[in-house]
Amino acid sequence: MQKLFGELAIVTGASGGIGSAIAEHFAAHGACVVMTDLDATASEEKIAEIRPTGADVSFQKHDVTSEESWCELMARVGREKGRIGIVVNCAGTFGNGGQPFDSITYSEWRRVIATNLDSAFLGTRAAVLAMKEHKRGSIINIASTASYIGTRAGAAYGASKGGIRALTVQAAISCANHGYGIRVNSISPGYTWTPAMESKMIVEFGSVESGKKVAASRNPLGVVSVPEDVAHAAVFLSSQEARMVTAFDFVIDGGMLHS
Numbered sequence: 001m002q003k004l005f006g007e008l009a010i011v012t013g014a015s016g017g018i019g020s021a022i023a024e025h026f027a028a029h030g031a032c033v034v035m036t037d038l039d040a041t042a043s044e045e046k047i048a049e050i051r052p053t054g055a056d057v058s059f060q061k062h063d064v065t066s067e068e069s070w071c072e073l074m075a076r077v078g079r080e081k082g083r084i085g086i087v088v089n090c091a092g093t094f095g096n097g098g099q100p101f102d103s104i105t106y107s108e109w110r111r112v113i114a115t116n117l118d119s120a121f122l123g124t125r126a127a128v129l130a131m132k133e134h135k136r137g138s139i140i141n142i143a144s145t146a147s148y149i150g151t152r153a154g155a156a157y158g159a160s161k162g163g164i165r166a167l168t169v170q171a172a173i174s175c176a177n178h179g180y181g182i183r184v185n186s187i188s189p190g191y192t193w194t195p196a197m198e199s200k201m202i203v204e205f206g207s208v209e210s211g212k213k214v215a216a217s218r219n220p221l222g223v224v225s226v227p228e229d230v231a232h233a234a235v236f237l238s239s240q241e242a243r244m245v246t247a248f249d250f251v252i253d254g255g256m257l258h259s
């Protein structure tokens with residue numbers, strides 16, 4: 001069953017592991033998908049894979065940290081494709097994790113907060129502005145389990161993702177109270193095996209095999225999470241099945257936070 005038939009979705013960070021899986025699953029569920037990123041290469045490869053299925057997928061270069069870039073993107077997509085019903089703010093950076101708290105520089109802090117949190121504010125606001133006149137829409141912000149617990153990802157990353165969860169709740173309740181008909185939710189993945197995560201784990205643990213063993217051992221289910229696990233949740237949250245779900249953080253971590 002196509003859960004997103006007729007919807008128009010924007011997915012940022014779509015050249016990355018999780019964004020690309022979300023875009024692919026949205027397309028498989030009948031949505032028209034605009035994939036955005038600073039880097040076109042991986043998105044263009046994914047589009048070449050998806051298009052033969054008949055899905056309407058395209059790429060827009062877009063800097064999520066720039067207010068101007070958001071204005072241009074929303075205006076262009078609205079003009080060329082129609083009513084925007086779904087926005088997923090997935091673009092992000094892990095920052096230089098692993099260093100002691102007192103060696104985080106202010107410029108590193110600013111870079112991570114700008115890429116992860118400022119972008120989620122700009123993206124959520126742009127989406128609300130585009131959706132409110134139609135009185136419907138779903139916004140999903142990708143947070144992280146690093147917003148709940150101390151991890152090697154470090155303070156800048158954890159704080160940016162905690163800010164995303166708080167921003168999501170505030171935006172969700174404001175939209176509900178004002179009768180906008182827009183739902184705003186977040187997803188907090190735990191360790192998820194994307195190309196970005198793979199590179200980090202190889203540096204830390206020497207090989208893909210050792211990295212995967214460590215990733216699996218970090219959650220009670222003992223399973224390595226993959227981008228598709230996050231994509232399934234994004235499809236659900238964007239669909240009518242989740243019409244009563246807003247201000248929710250969907251944790252996908254194999255039970256890690258409760259162990």
Ligand SMILES: NC(=O)c1ccc[n+]([C@@H]2O[C@H](COP(=O)([O-])OP(=O)(O)OC[C@H]3O[C@@H](n4cnc5c(N)ncnc54)[C@H](O)[C@@H]3O)[C@@H](O)[C@H]2O)c1
Pocket residue numbers: 012013014015016017018019036037038039062063064065090091092093094115142143144145188189190191192193194195196197
């Ligand atoms: N992989 C994990 O274990 C994990 C866990 C929890 C949360 N997350 C979050 O999920 C999201 C995706 O993670 P991923 O593992 O797929 O990472 P990734 O590095 O593969 O993808 C991130 C994408 O964001 C893009 N991007 C970065 N800065 C940008 C900017 N200024 N404008 C536009 N695009 C920009 C990058 O080019 C990249 O394609 C991130 O927000 C990350 O923090 C990942």
